[in-house]
Amino acid sequence: MNKNINIALVGLGQIGIYLYDQIQKKRKDIEIKTGKKINIIGISAKNINKKRRFKIDKKIFFKNPLDIIKKKNIDVLFEIIGQSDGISKKLVEEALSKKINVITPNKALIAKHGDYLGSIAEKNKVNLEFEAAVAGGIPVLRTIKEGLATNKIQKVYGILNGTSNYILSEMMSSKKSFKDVLIKAQKLGYAEPGNPKLDLNGYDALSKIKILSSLSFNKKISKKNSLMEGIEKIELKDIEIANQLNCRIKLVGISELINGYLFERVHPCLINKDNYIANVNGVMNAVIIEGNPIGESILQGEGAGPGPTSSALMSDLLSILRGNVKYPFGISRLKRSNPKIYNYDKYLNSLYLRFEVRDKPGVLAFITKKLANKNISVERLIQKPNYKNKTASIIIITHESKEKDAKICLKNITKNKNILKSPVLIRLL
């Protein structure tokens, strides 16, 4: 690698523009740390004239991002457009094929095409780096690939979506509904103003879990559908009941190997307040890694936003400048096989169930009998009457039972005319 490094930056949204500024400011620091002089010689974005927080040099602007790598001699390209396919994929593909190192925070792209793109990088002996794709500023991928390199990891889980975590924390502290808090989150810039769906339905966290799995277990990224549930249906009522039960509700992403089979999932969890992640609030992210011989390792930090994301993007840049050519997924693509997928129907879990019922004799007995028929035993039961409406909430925490059975059971219970709403099911961590 030459002493002078040419950089291209594609995508000038919030993160792109912050990164542009950071690169300019840290040029000297980077030269001290790596001996390389860096220069941004090409940028591209949808709109050159958009009002931006930092000034950009329009002389190096390209309308078509593909032109930068065609016309200029680029060493490192930042892809910060953020699509899972389309131009993002095409640009990264072409850059790697031209032996250009690529750095991206694009979790959707990596979760979907990471194996394919990684293999292009490997064949061309360049780096594809994506530290910023998971948990923003927390250097968790580097920690798994390097810091914990010889550990046998059994499980990796955590709070991976800052938007969801902010909303759940804020519902708890302000006693406001999901809808009201979402509006506040959008105003504060913690949730996308247009379409916050990918953050709220678990998709964003699941992309991150897929990347974490592949690195933790040295497997290809799983293509199979995983269990994915978001926070859109979480009611303030459940958050308050959870609180009385000494619990919090959090959106958690979990990946583990059960007898060698991969089990990936994202869903809201009821978590005892004594548990570390129950207390990770606001837009913070946290990742917990269980490995041998390391034991439990926790990393916590800001999970999103231009600052932390740029910190991760810059760490990738320094890694490249230091000349560390590496396998994008820690080991050679030839050694990474497809994961065997765990059959979720076998899984035993404790469940929180809430039924809204008519407050009539026999209703409770009806529910508990239905559960008993499917061998679902009750660990804890609370009935909260609402005298005014002659209704009641029945909350049941089950012992470990098959979720499949519980779901059949709930379906049957719902048919009864005394059951007023679809029951709520939240898994315990």
Add this chain to the structure above:
Amino acid sequence: MNKNINIALVGLGQIGIYLYDQIQKKRKDIEIKTGKKINIIGISAKNINKKRRFKIDKKIFFKNPLDIIKKKNIDVLFEIIGQSDGISKKLVEEALSKKINVITPNKALIAKHGDYLGSIAEKNKVNLEFEAAVAGGIPVLRTIKEGLATNKIQKVYGILNGTSNYILSEMMSSKKSFKDVLIKAQKLGYAEPGNPKLDLNGYDALSKIKILSSLSFNKKISKKNSLMEGIEKIELKDIEIANQLNCRIKLVGISELINGYLFERVHPCLINKDNYIANVNGVMNAVIIEGNPIGESILQGEGAGPGPTSSALMSDLLSILRGNVKYPFGISRLKRSNPKIYNYDKYLNSLYLRFEVRDKPGVLAFITKKLANKNISVERLIQKPNYKNKTASIIIITHESKEKDAKICLKNITKNKNILKSPVLIRLL
């Protein structure tokens, strides 16, 4: 670097022997990850015949560790003897001079001679790695050097000594005295049976803080005396009063830049229970890094023991095998200057003071007047009478004030005949 890598291992205590076993077990995994075949071709320890948990190959045993590097062709040497000088220093010095990469968990050696040894490594273009020297299994040095490489770090602090943290946690939960809990800790292997002093007096944590400072602020390791206080004088009484004040007492190591001046210290702190590190219990370690643009980054994990320490030692080995020749302290020795040291006399801090006094009229007024004379104002005051002995405990939390003034004040107060013991002073975090 050849495909076949020769390893020497010097020191077969608890950690050395565990590492020996790990290296044997992970040979194949390491080959997959790095393409290198590793072989242990030399070991050395005080006693070849000592009973050990794992079997060692006596054919490769050397009585004198220096003979290994003289007689064998070694690529990587593990120094696990643990002295700050003597044979540890000599061995590392000679190995690096012979272009042998060195890995060590020896914080005392690195804190004392790290700059000197690092410069030998740099001149000979080999690696000196010491991830295991700070916070055991938590890859915090790698995180600072790589994951947060372009951040401007202002402060790094945390719980860095597992022995002290275990004792303080256990005093709180069992309501037993320091002495009793220390005996238990020694039985459980959490404190050295012979001489636990270096863990308890703050020395161990201060060595780690010195290493963290040098990496965080890109300076040489400070030679100046820092503020160092251990937990030997912490009484159960203070832990219980702290609890009533919604606080915990923890041994904390702190390093920060105050207007460009380095301020390093290790001492017990009174920490509000809402604070993250107040809840890090038992033998766990935690490091908090405050940087820009990353914000606050937290790393928590097991801080000691053969498993976590071996995990860190192995991550160093993989880093070397992957061919990453690096500056031991992140940047070239030529760019690291001596830190300017903060004048502690200027520091303002809130203090917890406890006085044991005769329960007589005028004593409280005497104390508060003495404090007022030195401009030390009281934020909170609690008097707990002990009617039986006609004595009382007076607990004062001060507003921020100069510790120097407080100490002069305490000295004067102690002279009064109604003050029964030397007052207790604990800093607030």
